[in-house]
Amino acid sequence: MENEKVFIETLLNPKTQQAAFKQLVFQYQKPLYNHIRNIVLNHDDADDVLQNTFIKVFRNLSKFKGESKLFSWIYRIATNEALTFLQQKTKHHHSSSEEYLQKQTEKLHADVYFEGDEIQFKLQQAIAQLPEKQQLVFKMKYFEEIKYEDLSEILDTSVGALKASYHHAVKKIEEYLKKD
């Protein structure tokens, strides 16, 4: 925590900001890419959203007051960017975000940047059947293994509601996978 405080100070100091931000990008680029890719599914889209996320983080550094963890704050920005991206796509395709993600999931078989086997593909299909919020909670908990307390800060939702959401998601996925 003390280390984070010092790091934030270097991020806010104009003299040390650039070097500190490079360090931040190095530290977060891989987990944030995975987080965004899990939401938007396609690599090119994840690339765009990741870039927008870091630019937004940079522009808003001065507004970060340290009320939440730096990690949660950055993940919140990334999640919002990814969800906004999905909203724009669904508007363009005149569909719901679930319908859009189901179509994107069907395209994964032909995606050169998806190397999943049959069970991995099946799991992606099962997730795509869930409501948007349950998809998000399941992906962040199951694939990214983010703690409920951190999830609560990122998604601004109570731990109890998140646990319930995850539980429902797991049940529906198990049901879907049992079908074959």
Next chain:
Amino acid sequence: MKSFDIENSSKIKSGFKVPDGYFEEFNAKLTEQLAIEVEPKVIVLHSRKTLWYFAIAAVLLVAISIPVYQNWKVDTSPQLNQDEIENYLSYHPSITTEDLITLLNEEDIQALQKSKTIESETIENYLLTTESLEYYLIN
């Protein structure tokens, strides 16, 4: 129908792959973007557009200042002097002697009496040359 326990089975990964060298490329691209963010914005003073704005502003300034200058000239012209007023009143047909008398107050009349002392010779000449003399003498 097989039972499937997702939490107690071995972990299933997402299956997503990152292109080779992606993060190196991403870093270079992001650094470029951030350089644009940090760079202060330069305002070009001598662009064609700006020159046009200056030209239009100059024309407007001249157009507005001409009537202002004209009015200024009228306002600052020398005050009318006493003779000019007198001449105007003497030769202006619409102003009669009666009009002038009504404008005179007691002090003005006394001042006129003091300044205009008429010689008896002048009165005599006037009476001799005036046609109504006989009428005055009889009455």
